[in-house]
Amino acid sequence: MDVVSDAISAVRAGRPSSNRLRVRGSWSVRLAPYEGAGFHVVLSGACRLVPDGGGDPVSLGTGDVVLLPHGAGHVLADRAAGAAEVRRAVPFEEVRDTDVRLPGSGTGVELLCGKYRLDRSRTHPLLAELPQVVHLPHRVGDHDHPELRTAVDLLARELDERRPGSCLALPSLLDLLLIYMVRAWMAGAETGAWPAVLNDPVTTAALRALHSDPAAPWTADRLAAEAGVSRATLSRRFTSLVGRPPMAYLTWWRLTMAATRLRDSDVPLATVARETGYGSPYALSHAFSREFGITPGRYRERVRAAEPALTAS
Numbered sequence: 275m276d277v278v279s280d281a282i283s284a285v286r287a288g289r290p291s292s293n294r295l296r297v298r299g300s301w302s303v304r305l306a307p308y309e310g311a312g313f314h315v316v317l318s319g320a321c322r323l324v325p326d327g328g329g330d331p332v333s334l335g336t337g338d339v340v341l342l343p344h345g346a347g348h349v350l351a352d353r354a355a356g357a358a359e360v361r362r363a364v365p366f367e368e369v370r371d372t373d374v375r376l377p378g379s380g381t382g383v384e385l386l387c388g389k390y391r392l393d394r395s396r397t398h399p400l401l402a403e404l405p406q407v408v409h410l411p412h413r414v415g416d417h418d419h420p421e422l423r424t425a426v427d428l429l430a431r432e433l434d435e436r437r438p439g440s441c442l443a444l445p446s447l448l449d450l451l452l453i454y455m456v457r458a459w460m461a462g463a464e465t466g467a468w469p470a471v472l473n474d475p476v477t478t479a480a481l482r483a484l485h486s487d488p489a490a491p492w493t494a495d496r497l498a499a500e501a502g503v504s505r506a507t508l509s510r511r512f513t514s515l516v517g518r519p520p521m522a523y524l525t526w527w528r529l530t531m532a533a534t535r536l537r538d539s540d541v542p543l544a545t546v547a548r549e550t551g552y553g554s555p556y557a558l559s560h561a562f563s564r565e566f567g568i569t570p571g572r573y574r575e576r577v578r579a580a581e582p583a584l585t586a587s
Contacts, residue, residue, distance in 0.1 A: 276482065276485060277398075277400060277472065277481050277482075277485055278400065278453065278456060278457070278460075278472075279453070280398070280485050280527075281398035281400045281401050282401070282452065282453065282456070283534070284396055284398060284530055284531070284534050285392040285393050285394065285396060285397055285398070285401065286390065286391070286392065286393075287391045287392060287393045287537075288391045289445045290388055290389065290390045290391075290445055290448040290449065290452070291388055291389060292386055292387065292388030292389075292444070292448060293366075293370035293371050293386075293387055293388065294317075294370070294371055294384065294385070294386055294387070294433065295350070295366070295369065295370060295383075295384070295385045295386075295387055296372070296373045296374065296382070296383075296384045297352075297369065297373075297374040297375075297382070297383060298374070298375045298381070298382040298383075299352070299374075299375060300352055300354065300355065300359065301351060301352050301355070301374065302349055302350065302351035302352070302355050302359045302360055302362065302363035302364070303349065303350050303351070303363055303364055303365070303366045303368075303369055304347070304348075304349050304363035304364065304365055304366060305347060305348055305349070305350070305366045305387070306347050306365070307326070307345055307346060307347040308345045308389060309345060309391065309392060309394065310345050310389045310390050310391045310392045311341060311342060311343045311344070311345060311389065311390045311392060311452070312341070312342040312345060312346075312348075312387075312388070312389045312390075313339065313340065313341050313342065313387070313388055313389070313390075313451065313452070313455065314334070314339070314340045314350070314385050314386070314387050314388075315338075315339050315385065315386040315426055315429060315430075315451075316334045316335060316336055316337060316338045316339075316383065316384075316385055317336070317384040317385060317386060317430055317433075318336050318382070318383065318384045319336060319381055319382050319383030319384060320333070320334060320335045320336065320353055320381065320383060321334050321350055321351060321352055321353060321383045321385070322334065322350070322351050322352070322353050322355065323340060323348055323349070323350055323407070324348060324349040324350075324351060324360050325346055325347075325348045325406060325407055326346060326347040326348055326349075327346075329406065329407065332407060332409050333353065334409075334411075335411070335412065336412065337411075337412025337423075337426065338409065338410065338411050338412050339409075339410040339412075339422065339426060339451075339455060340407060340408065340409050340410065341404075341407075341408040341410070341452075341455045341456075341459070342406065342407055342408075343401060343404040343405075343406075343408065344404070344406055345389070345392075346406045346407070348407075349363045350366075350385070350387075351363065352381070352383070366387065370387070386429060386430075386433065388448060390448075390452055393537065393577070395533070396530045396533050396534070398530075399467070399468065399516075399517070400468040400471075401456075403466045403467060403468060404456070404459060404466075408455060408459045410422065410455060410458050410459070412426075418458075418461065418462075419454065419457070419458045419461070421450075421454050421457075422451075422454040422455065422457075422458050425447060425450050425451045425454050426451075428447055429444070429447050429448075429451065432444050432447065460472065467515060467516070467517065470515060471515045471516055474511060474515055476501050476502070476503050476507070476508060476511050476512075477501075477511055477512050477515050477516065479500060479501040479502065480497055480498075480500065480501045480508060480512055480520055481516075483497060483500040483501070484497070484520075484523070484524050484527065485527070488524065488527055488528050488531060488550065488551060489528075489548070489549055489550055489551035490551065491551070492521070492524055492551075493521075494508070494509065494520065494521055497520055497521075508520060524551075525561070525565075526565070528550040528551050528552070528561075529550070529561060529562055529565045529566070531549070531550050532546050532547075532549075532550045532552075532558060532562060532570065533562075533566065533573065535549065535550070536570055536573055536574040536577070537574070537577045537578075542555075543555040543558065543559070543570055543571070546558065546570070558570065
């Protein structure tokens with residue numbers, strides 16, 4: 275696995291959900307904050323996204339994609355909507371999957387709106403540093419992110435034609451959309467540590483090795499050899515970019531993997547320990563309790579009790 279795939283897999287809970295919004299006239303709808311990441315794809319028309327908390331409005335046009343990676347509340351509205359209309363926005367749940375025609379001169383717009391449920395207790399720093407709103411505009415002749423454009427086109431086709439198998443195809447396409455949105459942000463980000471991390475060949479080589487086989491008996495010397503540099507060079511560059519030394523990152527990632535396995539499976543603790551590089555269930559339990567302040571068994575019980583809230587659409 276690579277860092278981006280692992281970062282997303284560690285926090286995903288349940289399947290993505292989506293709804294269509296078709297509206298004409300003067301309109302505004304509110305989407306409340308939630309535990310997860312939200313997204314919108316503008317299938318046709320144009321509108322505005324107004325973040326909660328006074329953020330700058332974002333103008334959206336046909337083909338645009340927007341990701342709200344931290345589940346921030348926001349309003350979608352026609353481009354002519356003023357502050358008063360935004361304050362009077364109706365809940366999204368009242369108009370989703372309907373064709374709403376309201377008075378006013380606003381042009382029609384159709385959007386695919388959805389969300390990914392996330393377990394934020396183990397968010398990877400790569401995802402944590404994403405901004406509140408990631409706007410990925412569609413530009414004529416823009417060939418920077420062809421896979422994102424293809425995913426958007428495929429989503430539109432599945433929604434319009436409802437081909438056999440669409441119940442499986444749609445969630446899979448939404449999973450691809452999330453990956454492509456994160457990739458596109460990283461490719462164009464002007465700030466943030468992790469785009470720089472993954473552009474550094476030494477740090478990237480070390481991370482690739484750790485994520486490919488986290489249970490291996492890694493040492494600082496072995497990891498430095500894998501990255502093709504001295505131990506001191508790896509430590510300096512890795513720590514400077516990632517924010518923690520290589521072996522500390524490995525410990526954190528192993529325990530994050532253990533937490534994910536405890537949440538998503540019923541395998542015994544001994545199996546989890548073996549898969550994450552710990553010599554015994556006791557060793558894993560000790561490290562896990564130190565990191566999360568709770569034993570693995572109690573952690574599994576707690577997340578299972580909270581599972582309906584995490585996986586609800």
